[in-house]
Amino acid sequence: MSLRMFICFISLLTAQAAWGEGALKDVEIDHSPAALRRGAATVTSVCLPCHSLKYLHYRDLLKLGFSPEEVTGLSMGNKPEAALLALMPPDIGEQTYGRVPPDLSLMAKAREGGPHYTYSLLTGFYQDKTGETNNHLYPSIRMPDILGWSSADAAQRAVLETQANEATAFLVWAADPRAAERKRLGYYTIAYLVLLTGLLYLIKRKVWARLG
Amino acid sequence: MAQRLIAWIDQRFPLTSFIKRELTDYLTPRNLSYWWNFGFLAGFLLMLQIISGVFLAMHYKPDVNLAFDSVQHIMREVNYGWLIRYLHSTGASAFFVVVYIHMARTLYYGSYRAPRELMWWSGQVLLILLMASAFMGYLLPWGQMSYWGAQVITSLFGATPLIGDEIVLWLRGDFVVGDATLNRFFALHYLVPFFIVGMVIIHLVALHHVKSSNPSGINLADKDNIPFHPYFTAKDLFGLGVFLIIFCGFVFFAPEFFIEAANNIPANPLQTPPHIVPEWYFLPFYTILRAIPDTLGGVVAMGLSILIFAAMPFLDRSRIPGGARFRPFYRAMFYIFMVDVAVLAYVGSQPPGGLTFKIGVAATVIYFAAFLTLPFLSRWEERWLRARGLPPALQALLDSETEPKPRREAR
Numbered sequence: 279m280s281l282r283m284f285i286c287f288i289s290l291l292t293a294q295a296a297w298g299e300g301a302l303k304d305v306e307i308d309h310s311p312a313a314l315r316r317g318a319a320t321v322t323s324v325c326l327p328c329h330s331l332k333y334l335h336y337r338d339l340l341k342l343g344f345s346p347e348e349v350t351g352l353s354m355g356n357k358p359e360a361a362l363l364a365l366m367p368p369d370i371g372e373q374t375y376g377r378v379p380p381d382l383s384l385m386a387k388a389r390e391g392g393p394h395y396t397y398s399l400l401t402g403f404y405q406d407k408t409g410e411t412n413n414h415l416y417p418s419i420r421m422p423d424i425l426g427w428s429s430a431d432a433a434q435r436a437v438l439e440t441q442a443n444e445a446t447a448f449l450v451w452a453a454d455p456r457a458a459e460r461k462r463l464g465y466y467t468i469a470y471l472v473l474l475t476g477l478l479y480l481i482k483r484k485v486w487a488r489l490g
Numbered sequence: 491m492a493q494r495l496i497a498w499i500d501q502r503f504p505l506t507s508f509i510k511r512e513l514t515d516y517l518t519p520r521n522l523s524y525w526w527n528f529g530f531l532a533g534f535l536l537m538l539q540i541i542s543g544v545f546l547a548m549h550y551k552p553d554v555n556l557a558f559d560s561v562q563h564i565m566r567e568v569n570y571g572w573l574i575r576y577l578h579s580t581g582a583s584a585f586f587v588v589v590y591i592h593m594a595r596t597l598y599y600g601s602y603r604a605p606r607e608l609m610w611w612s613g614q615v616l617l618i619l620l621m622a623s624a625f626m627g628y629l630l631p632w633g634q635m636s637y638w639g640a641q642v643i644t645s646l647f648g649a650t651p652l653i654g655d656e657i658v659l660w661l662r663g664d665f666v667v668g669d670a671t672l673n674r675f676f677a678l679h680y681l682v683p684f685f686i687v688g689m690v691i692i693h694l695v696a697l698h699h700v701k702s703s704n705p706s707g708i709n710l711a712d713k714d715n716i717p718f719h720p721y722f723t724a725k726d727l728f729g730l731g732v733f734l735i736i737f738c739g740f741v742f743f744a745p746e747f748f749i750e751a752a753n754n755i756p757a758n759p760l761q762t763p764p765h766i767v768p769e770w771y772f773l774p775f776y777t778i779l780r781a782i783p784d785t786l787g788g789v790v791a792m793g794l795s796i797l798i799f800a801a802m803p804f805l806d807r808s809r810i811p812g813g814a815r816f817r818p819f820y821r822a823m824f825y826i827f828m829v830d831v832a833v834l835a836y837v838g839s840q841p842p843g844g845l846t847f848k849i850g851v852a853a854t855v856i857y858f859a860a861f862l863t864l865p866f867l868s869r870w871e872e873r874w875l876r877a878r879g880l881p882p883a884l885q886a887l888l889d890s891e892t893e894p895k896p897r898r899e900a901r
Contacts, residue, residue: 333566383562384562384754384755387746387754388751388752388754388755389751390751391751392751453754454565454572455566456565456566456572460572460573460742460745461742461743463573463742464738464739464741464742464743467738468735468738468739468742471735471738472735474731475728475731475732475734475735478724478727478728478731479728479731481724481727481728482724482725482728485721485724486721486725489520489716489721
């Protein structure tokens, strides 16, 4: 078997691994800077009352293009160096919901399906026959329908979809704030390696040509 | 000046003669294909893992209350910490990819046969050390999968007759995986790579004594051997470039590809994840473990499935050179075995269930049958090949080379 055939075979296998996650809504997440800032505003006002994002600090929000004044507004009296902790103390959260609401710093990559999970959860609430709120993705979830999805009409849902999308985009950023830097460095690295490997190939050809 | 310095060193240390003997005069078969590149790549990855690991250890804290946070500290606050950590986590998977290809090449071309048994066995020890290091390293991020993977694997030792519980307690240093376990795994994860380096040196000393095998499977005449440097340094470096392009593709654009989602949740001893899976490189062996209903039997089968490779020089009784290339039945068996390992890996990634369990059992039977039928198949195949006359390609090759003789010994 040639190396080329082998590489084709391996890429087929890895393509196969991308299957699955049927129950999740497969939406395109809008990662534009404006969407990220709106998502940050949504998360700090809607999620942060109960959930923490303890690996983020308010000053990190400056990297999203917020002005220092806007960050001060979002931080609700906290210092810029402060971590994004839940407004509700953990023991109150535990009393209210039976467990401390999970930290959201890594939520966008801590579930199978990644951002699609977050989005599908936020837009997965419905009212069952008894009028109780439940969730398609996470049955008998203790989290309330915070966006009001289950009681919204079609026009309202269009707005909420955007809101859930932007909040998800922010959580993706929060889970890996270095992603943009990483990809930028990646392009340079790969370009350099392609050039280097091309030169190494020429050297190899030249050296082996001596053998005749 | 430089010459005088080298002369000064040579008087006290065999520098020039070493380089001559091991690089510029070290004879290597010129027909080596790119499949012979993977040993060099494994050596490169060993260095990458040690260097990135040392830098990670400067920022990591082996404490159940701090470990998960310290990894996030590395990812977010440390300068290029994300790069060091992703190089290390992707490097672990790449190491196994490269080593498994290296092993498959050895099996295909029959490189394990005399006089290279000690190379094969030192490689077997390297594989086990690599697995131990990877297993202990996987606990360190202290995520859910880290914790429960270690919990499951260490509990397997409880299947040992009579003293099982004591062994598990001794391994963990506690009744469950906890702070004591994390600390000792960190210490051992830092130690084992140096054993690997030592074993690699033995592997290389053996290699330079018996010389490389080659695709033809017979020792080539001197005219077909070329110095390692510059020919194979150039070829290996080009191969390294190709490897790095693929590797960096993962590091920079899909670094979480090899990281389970559940490992981004801090370890929680009170909550078992719905589906505990080991890292992909352990999946075939994990299936063999689960295929046998009895725990002790499963553990023994899993151990044997890794150790049985060492028996290859005894199991393969054919004297036809050239590995699978000139041996149609061995070749067929090689491909069946490769597919079988892929099936085992797939079954291992699935939750235990009726049909997948049965497929896993069948694949386990085929796995061991491949080894255990080899002595008979290889003998019968040799008789069959000789009765039909050797393949013309092989006959031509044997004619064009001088009689296989012990290779010129440089030392």
